[in-house]
Amino acid sequence: MSSRILIIGAGRSSSALIKYALDNSERLGWNVTVADADPAAAASKVDGHSRGTTAWLDVTKTNDRRELIGRSDIVVSLLPAHLHIEVAQDCIRLKKHLVTASYVSQELYRLGDEARDRELIFMGEMGLDPGIDHMSAMQRINTIREKGGTVTAFRSFTGGLISPESNDNPWGYKFTWNPRNVVLAGQGTAQYLENGKLKYLPYYRLFNNTWNVELDGIGKFEAYANRDSLLYREQYGLTDIPTILRGTLRYPGFCAAWNALVRIGMTDGDFPILDSSQITYHELMEALAPSGPGSVKDRIAQMLKLDPNGEVMDRLVWLGLFRKKRIKLKGATPALILENLLLDRWKLQADDKDLIVMQHQIDYEINGRTHRDVSNLMMKGENARDTAMSRLVGLPLGIFVRLMTEGKIQTTGVHIPTMREVYEPVLEEMEDYGLEFTHHTIDL
Amino acid sequence: MSSRILIIGAGRSSSALIKYALDNSERLGWNVTVADADPAAAASKVDGHSRGTTAWLDVTKTNDRRELIGRSDIVVSLLPAHLHIEVAQDCIRLKKHLVTASYVSQELYRLGDEARDRELIFMGEMGLDPGIDHMSAMQRINTIREKGGTVTAFRSFTGGLISPESNDNPWGYKFTWNPRNVVLAGQGTAQYLENGKLKYLPYYRLFNNTWNVELDGIGKFEAYANRDSLLYREQYGLTDIPTILRGTLRYPGFCAAWNALVRIGMTDGDFPILDSSQITYHELMEALAPSGPGSVKDRIAQMLKLDPNGEVMDRLVWLGLFRKKRIKLKGATPALILENLLLDRWKLQADDKDLIVMQHQIDYEINGRTHRDVSNLMMKGENARDTAMSRLVGLPLGIFVRLMTEGKIQTTGVHIPTMREVYEPVLEEMEDYGLEFTHHTIDL
Numbered sequence: 001m002s003s004r005i006l007i008i009g010a011g012r013s014s015s016a017l018i019k020y021a022l023d024n025s026e027r028l029g030w031n032v033t034v035a036d037a038d039p040a041a042a043a044s045k046v047d048g049h050s051r052g053t054t055a056w057l058d059v060t061k062t063n064d065r066r067e068l069i070g071r072s073d074i075v076v077s078l079l080p081a082h083l084h085i086e087v088a089q090d091c092i093r094l095k096k097h098l099v100t101a102s103y104v105s106q107e108l109y110r111l112g113d114e115a116r117d118r119e120l121i122f123m124g125e126m127g128l129d130p131g132i133d134h135m136s137a138m139q140r141i142n143t144i145r146e147k148g149g150t151v152t153a154f155r156s157f158t159g160g161l162i163s164p165e166s167n168d169n170p171w172g173y174k175f176t177w178n179p180r181n182v183v184l185a186g187q188g189t190a191q192y193l194e195n196g197k198l199k200y201l202p203y204y205r206l207f208n209n210t211w212n213v214e215l216d217g218i219g220k221f222e223a224y225a226n227r228d229s230l231l232y233r234e235q236y237g238l239t240d241i242p243t244i245l246r247g248t249l250r251y252p253g254f255c256a257a258w259n260a261l262v263r264i265g266m267t268d269g270d271f272p273i274l275d276s277s278q279i280t281y282h283e284l285m286e287a288l289a290p291s292g293p294g295s296v297k298d299r300i301a302q303m304l305k306l307d308p309n310g311e312v313m314d315r316l317v318w319l320g321l322f323r324k325k326r327i328k329l330k331g332a333t334p335a336l337i338l339e340n341l342l343l344d345r346w347k348l349q350a351d352d353k354d355l356i357v358m359q360h361q362i363d364y365e366i367n368g369r370t371h372r373d374v375s376n377l378m379m380k381g382e383n384a385r386d387t388a389m390s391r392l393v394g395l396p397l398g399i400f401v402r403l404m405t406e407g408k409i410q411t412t413g414v415h416i417p418t419m420r421e422v423y424e425p426v427l428e429e430m431e432d433y434g435l436e437f438t439h440h441t442i443d444l
Numbered sequence: 445m446s447s448r449i450l451i452i453g454a455g456r457s458s459s460a461l462i463k464y465a466l467d468n469s470e471r472l473g474w475n476v477t478v479a480d481a482d483p484a485a486a487a488s489k490v491d492g493h494s495r496g497t498t499a500w501l502d503v504t505k506t507n508d509r510r511e512l513i514g515r516s517d518i519v520v521s522l523l524p525a526h527l528h529i530e531v532a533q534d535c536i537r538l539k540k541h542l543v544t545a546s547y548v549s550q551e552l553y554r555l556g557d558e559a560r561d562r563e564l565i566f567m568g569e570m571g572l573d574p575g576i577d578h579m580s581a582m583q584r585i586n587t588i589r590e591k592g593g594t595v596t597a598f599r600s601f602t603g604g605l606i607s608p609e610s611n612d613n614p615w616g617y618k619f620t621w622n623p624r625n626v627v628l629a630g631q632g633t634a635q636y637l638e639n640g641k642l643k644y645l646p647y648y649r650l651f652n653n654t655w656n657v658e659l660d661g662i663g664k665f666e667a668y669a670n671r672d673s674l675l676y677r678e679q680y681g682l683t684d685i686p687t688i689l690r691g692t693l694r695y696p697g698f699c700a701a702w703n704a705l706v707r708i709g710m711t712d713g714d715f716p717i718l719d720s721s722q723i724t725y726h727e728l729m730e731a732l733a734p735s736g737p738g739s740v741k742d743r744i745a746q747m748l749k750l751d752p753n754g755e756v757m758d759r760l761v762w763l764g765l766f767r768k769k770r771i772k773l774k775g776a777t778p779a780l781i782l783e784n785l786l787l788d789r790w791k792l793q794a795d796d797k798d799l800i801v802m803q804h805q806i807d808y809e810i811n812g813r814t815h816r817d818v819s820n821l822m823m824k825g826e827n828a829r830d831t832a833m834s835r836l837v838g839l840p841l842g843i844f845v846r847l848m849t850e851g852k853i854q855t856t857g858v859h860i861p862t863m864r865e866v867y868e869p870v871l872e873e874m875e876d877y878g879l880e881f882t883h884h885t886i887d888l
Contacts, residue, residue, distance in 0.1 A: 188714035189709055189778060194735075197730065199731055201709075265633055265647075268633050271671060273633060274674045288646070291638075
């Protein structure tokens with residue numbers, strides 16, 4: 001039986017998914033349509049494959065969108081998260097399955113009954129983080145349960161970084177993912193549980209409150225708390241767990257320097273700066289610094305209670321924040337000015353290899369003793385086109401669609417991949433693509 | 445000639461406007477319709493007046509809205525600012541004039557040509573702040589210009605406070621205005637000019653960076669910077685002015701205490717706290733405080749580098765933030781939790797008198813010498829129904845509509861009240877309602 005797969009979005013994170021879909025299309029009987037607002041991006045990825053076609057799609061055009069969805073069996077949406085809901089409503093209306101790598105919103109969850117009534121599956125959080133983190137964590141949690149253990153603490157950390165051999169900047173970071181999301185990351189109040197106590201971290205303390213995480217043979221990292229640690233207690237079957245924390249990994253020193261940007265005001269995306277097109281980065285820093293004698297760099301350092309020649313200030317200088325160069329952006333927010341600067345300074349070069357790291361720390365009690373089950377994942381990309389990020393976001397989507405077209409998914413409704421019928425075959429096939437978790441246990 | 449006046453919104457700030465419209469309806473030949481989603485609110489304000497009618501209106505219902513607008517000549521919208529644009533589009537379509545007390549958005553300004561083509565006037569910022577501040581400032585600026593002076597600095601401060609005789613709480617503040625706007629005030633980056641230098645204040649330094657303002661015979665106040673000081677340079681004819689600052693007045697001590705709430709994280713409105721319905725205020729503070737020995741109050745004080753028994757902490761304690769009382773709000777953001785608490789603690793009592801204060805400081809050069817022209821406004825309300833806030837927001841709207849129906853306004857397009865044909869007659873009639881600016885000049 002042949003299946004019509006519609007992939008909406010041909011951007012950075014779609015390469016591995018499109019490749020998987022086309023490489024397996026003959027074997028699986030798939031016809032693959034890649035739709036994007038930029039037809040050249042879609043065409044370059046389909047590259048004339050006999051079972052691939054491209055479509056031009058402005059996703060805000062309801063009729064065009066519905067026509068494309070109507071001519072498919074399964075829709076994979078790589079759109080920005082806020083655009084999924086309309087695609088999902090179309091899928092309900094036109095009776096199509098939907099798969100995404102984004103966080104499932106409350107709005108999307110509310111379509112659960114309708115999806116179930118129509119025997120549809122809407123699978124979200126089916127990428128890397130969220131995605132592989134859920135699947136690999138559930139596999140470990142269920143392994144521990146099967147041997148009679150009780151989970152008492154769950155900590156999970158993921159980072160999309162740059163591989164040491166390509167790490168040639170003091171931040172240890174380049175963009176392999178949506179730059180805007182990186183700049184605005186963490187705004188809101190992060191929430192987690194520690195020894196039975198709720199802990200809330202507002203944005204202005206988030207990057208000042210980090211955890212040290214070491215991955216054997218890879219190195220030391222630091223983690224800041226994700227906003228959503230409490231969200232998965234039920235879905236992981238850990239409703240009454242006293243400690244649960246999800247975090248994002250960075251190389252040591254990143255968080256202190258990012259915290260300086262936050263405190264200076266450079267991550268504020270609420271309102272535009274009226275004169276932004278007329279000033280230089282140096283004048284921007286002058287306008288944000290307290291008045292007084294001394295250089296603007298010294299006054300910023302003093303305001304932040306930092307050594308003017310220390311590592312954090314060095315990172316800010318490296319970004320070019322104190323250069324007398326015009327910003328050239330009209331009516332831009334500080335966050336947009338920063339994003340624009342980082343797009344240049346943190347650009348992944350053609351031969352750069354990215355690095356994905358993940359660690360789960362799962363504490364459990366068995367026979368009156370407490371152990372920690374530690375899982376580590378490390379994957380390097382090949383270059384700027386074939387990134388580990390693209391593989392680990394795209395392949396789970398592709399593999400899940402394979403399971404669907406092979407009739408191996410029984411569940412209907414809106415879900416994230418915490419059920420065994422999903423995570424076991426997905427993680428197993430991911431091993432063919434180099435996914436490898438190492439595990440060890442520590443006695444606590 | 446009779447005029448049909450439609451007032452949309454019968455909330456807190458509409459009382460004085462509706463009273464003005466009905467009191468003058470016979471003389472001016474007005475028929476007044478008050479529309480609101482709450483018909484009882486509209487009915488209580490129209491109170492059976494022979495020239496007044498009420499209408500039930502859910503403003504999101506396009507057809508209902510257009511039908512009401514179609515049956516009027518002039519629309520006065522007291523809706524929340526983001527709802528004005530649809531009303532404005534209806535007014536373009538149906539050829540009706542529009543008056544509001546809200547900030548004019550870029551979106552609304554873009555309707556200017558269409559409004560002008562149809563000979564319509566859309567007047568925004570026609571309340572107190574924005575409104576009376578623009579009008580009284582323009583009057584002084586033009587007086588200075590007429591005697592040959594050159595304005596070198598413009599500073600303007602407004603506060604909606606509580607009168608000293610009704611001030612029975614340590615914050616010196618009660619709600620006479622939209623509570624949500626008070627809680628979220630200042631988020632974004634405040635922008636002003638000081639001696640030719642741009643100054644930007646991000647939210648987290650805003651309430652820590654205040655100006656002392658004294659009004660003769662009334663007392664001392666402190667001001668924090670408004671977001672928008674740079675916005676009015678052109679409209680005030682002060683394009684190249686080296687110093688321009690607009691600020692909000694509070695009683696001394698308010699800003700330091702509010703800054704504590706900001707730094708604790710209580711004004712964060714981005715994302716809900718998942719467990720908010722299950723916890724007490726005390727537990728909320730515990731979750732936001734650093735771990736360690738000592739009471740949660742002491743740890744919060746330590747985190748903020750404050751005296752645990754000082755004035756700021758006393759204000760937080762008075763709010764009830766450390767009480768073991770259930771919050772009882774499901775999925776609420778910290779900002780919503782705070783708003784809910786303040787709605788109770790800062791409630792205007794039936795006999796409370798509010799207080800409006802405003803000061804302009806206009807520096808100018810004439811014959812080689814520099815002077816400062818200082819204008820002060822103070823107005824007290826009568827009680828919780830007849831507030832100075834309601835009068836000073838509503839009467840300028842009413843008087844401006846009178847000028848329109850008397851054919852005294854020639855301008856068309858989208859405007860704010862900076863032109864003489866508007867501010868002179870409005871300010872003059874406002875004197876009949878007790879508006880009185882005092883003026884004095886200081887040699888600098």
